[in-house]
Amino acid sequence: MKIYIPEPIAEAGEKYLEFQGYEIFRGSGQTDRESLIRDIAECDAMILRTAKMDEEVLEDGKKLRIVARHGAGYDNLDVKAAKERGIITTYSPDTTALSVAEMTITLLLMLAKKVKRMETELRKDNFSYKFSHKGMDVSGKTLGIIGLGKIGKMVAKKAAIGLDMKVISYIPRPEGKEIPEYIKAVPLEQLLKESDFISLHVPGGAKNQNLIGKKELEQMKESAFLLNLSRGGVVNESEFAEAVRKKQIAGGALDVFAKEPPEITDDIFKLENVILTPHIGSNTEECMERIAMDVAKDVDLVLSGEDPRHPIRQ
Structure with missing residues (x-):
């Protein structure tokens, strides 16, 4: 055969x-x-x-x-x-859960420590850039996870136990579900308002298209970062780019796109505070x-x- x-x-x-x-x-x-x-x-x-x-x-x-x-x-x-x-x-x-979870933590730490920008400036021979642009420690910070399946739970474990982060999660129907003690279930609005980092791990499909758009981005902290390692289209990319450009949020990381490969002329590629990777979470x-x-x-x-x-x- x-x-x-x-x-x-x-x-x-x-x-x-x-x-x-x-x-x-x-x-x-x-x-x-x-x-x-x-x-x-x-x-x-x-x-x-x-x-x-x-x-x-x-x-x-x-x-x-x-x-x-x-x-x-x-x-x-x-x-x-x-x-x-x-x-x-x-x-x-x-x-795929292990690999995607590791990639999520990698991008989260890169955002927190400003790795992308620091490396770019060093290549420009701007060693002193670091003195006026400092990163942050993630210990004690709040990670909000949307999508608590295998990947979401693994990210939560690595963040809570490995990095000493506070982990909260939006779970639409928490009844009867096994939720580890280091994860606190909260309403979506609370997650958006309290999280320093928000990581998406939901399925694709019409149900979750534009799950995060202008309305949700406006509820996030100005210092918060958004990570999408789930499916393209879950984040409204143009509205996300606008929120970063207006400094409504600090930035983020996208590993997936509504159109793959994406158009590198899109506004999102012009943003310094956004890390973009070519769908390599499980690669x-x-x-x-x-x-x-x-x-x-x-x-x-x-x-x-x-x-x-x-x-x-x-």
Whole structure:
């Protein structure tokens, strides 16, 4: 049987599939719609990374039995259309949390210590810049987390126990949920007003589009920073840029964008107090291997007539 992998995954995942007797098919290696439609026609399974799998593409996967999303999100996969065609969809929900949590803490500390600006000025031979521009200690500061799933909880643990931060979280329906003792559940308005750092870890989709916009930004402290390592579109980027430019908030960090890759001419790229990274929260060697093995095993299970471990349920 043939596994369609148009964008490379970690070698361990491909070797696992080949050992199980499957043929790895890369097609043209392109991810435009025409290429996907042409290449997917003879394949039994697909491991999907960044390509967009909509109804039209899925329609041409006549032999497809499974589309395995390489990652924890699946905004680029039309799950409903796949289900209507009897195609199983899976994802990898448990493999990215550690890497994204570490990246979140990295960016939080970079913002607090003004690392980006200090490094830029030093390269200009401006060693004395540091005397008039000081960073802050995060111990005792308040971190507000919106989205207390696996990643959010891991960020909270690292911040509270490792950095001695006060952690609060907005949890829409806290009833029956296990909330660690070092996290205090608060209303969203309170989180926005009290947090020195706000970190977003919510799913994508229409429900959370523009979750943070002009109204929410106006409620934040002037000294506060906003971090988005969840999904593009959760933060209204133009309104965020405006808030930073007007000094309504101190700055922030974005690892995800409404459009990827983003336009580097956008206003947000002109801001000194914002760190921008190209969706690399989970982009580590270890994480890529974990994901590749995770999705490869689900592909093998489905093609062997068994149930996958991580089906997408809607």
